[in-house]
Amino acid sequence: MKMNPLGRSGLNVSELCLGTMTFGTQTPETEAHAQMDLALDHGINFIDTAEMYPVNPIAAETIGDSERILGNWFVRTGRRSDWILATKHSGEGMMHARNGAPISAKTIRSTIEGSLKRLQTDYIDLYQFHWPNRGSYMFRKNWTFDPSTQNRMQTIEEMEDCLGALAAEVERGTIRSFGLSNETAWGTMQWLLAADRVGGPRVASIQNEYSLLCRLADTDLAEMMINEDVGMLPFSPLGAGFLTGKYLGGDVPAGSRMSIAPAMGGRMNDRVLPAVDAYAKVAHDHGLDLTLMSLAWSARRSFVASSIFGATHLSQLKHLVTASEIVLSTEVLTALDTAHRAHPLPF
Numbered sequence: 001m002k003m004n005p006l007g008r009s010g011l012n013v014s015e016l017c018l019g020t021m022t023f024g025t026q027t028p029e030t031e032a033h034a035q036m037d038l039a040l041d042h043g044i045n046f047i048d049t050a051e052m053y054p055v056n057p058i059a060a061e062t063i064g065d066s067e068r069i070l071g072n073w074f075v076r077t078g079r080r081s082d083w084i085l086a087t088k089h090s091g092e093g094m095m096h097a098r099n100g101a102p103i104s105a106k107t108i109r110s111t112i113e114g115s116l117k118r119l120q121t122d123y124i125d126l127y128q129f130h131w132p133n134r135g136s137y138m139f140r141k142n143w144t145f146d147p148s149t150q151n152r153m154q155t156i157e158e159m160e161d162c163l164g165a166l167a168a169e170v171e172r173g174t175i176r177s178f179g180l181s182n183e184t185a186w187g188t189m190q191w192l193l194a195a196d197r198v199g200g201p202r203v204a205s206i207q208n209e210y211s212l213l214c215r216l217a218d219t220d221l222a223e224m225m226i227n228e229d230v231g232m233l234p235f236s237p238l239g240a241g242f243l244t245g246k247y248l249g250g251d252v253p254a255g256s257r258m259s260i261a262p263a264m265g266g267r268m269n270d271r272v273l274p275a276v277d278a279y280a281k282v283a284h285d286h287g288l289d290l291t292l293m294s295l296a297w298s299a300r301r302s303f304v305a306s307s308i309f310g311a312t313h314l315s316q317l318k319h320l321v322t323a324s325e326i327v328l329s330t331e332v333l334t335a336l337d338t339a340h341r342a343h344p345l346p347f
Contacts, residue, residue, distance in 0.1 A: 103133055129162075206221070206230060
């Protein structure tokens, strides 16, 4: 398994990262633990969770269960140190966490301590802010994005205050590095500049949606990440399951995400399946598996540190981990770009 630096954090992570957002709903604890064992056996050392997980659905009764499942594995196996562990602080509007309060210097310590308790560990390797207080254009909001109501001074003051609180946690030893999620190039640069001014941990990574079907990161954000040594952590690199091909022909497998959430978080529209067809043809023409091709593509982008994928079932994980063995030729990459031009941003 190829290893990559996580920004300037000094941490090295596997090019594939095990996502856990189904742990506790679609994936029961015993199977989740089996996934963790299998991932380690295949060289994956990076695992991502969040205080609000599991999803599909998000519910007050289950929030935090994904972290609890990881914590139980750490205690049972005694192998916490085998993982680079990432989790997240929910942002404004998540009513099941702090009654929807925004991220602030006042919420950081107690939120970290809650995660540490559920994870049954005394440190988090990568602590991420799940989405910015000012909002995000991710999750299909890019179509109507309007930053004109943002308050620049308030945003920067909040960043500086939060960095002070994060610096205190680094000093305490509860977190090792800091990352963002659902952020923009401008927002990330402001975090970097604020860290230069006031100290505090430098942004190591950005976890945004990124796949063959969602290439919003390819321009300004990519340039910033390359030049500032900030690693991309793509989530949904398989396009929420579309790039497995399981929904082609109108199929909706029992237990799949679409069977639970038919709109697929706003992803389902009349442009998506034709785009998947185009990528499936590239895979077929070059003797590749569509799923593995798509996952390998996301992991090998020049600005990507590690691509976060999830598997509902162990059998799926056994297949997905072999993406690390896939080689994408120049001809394949050119064909994928050609398909992208014909089917831009179907999400």
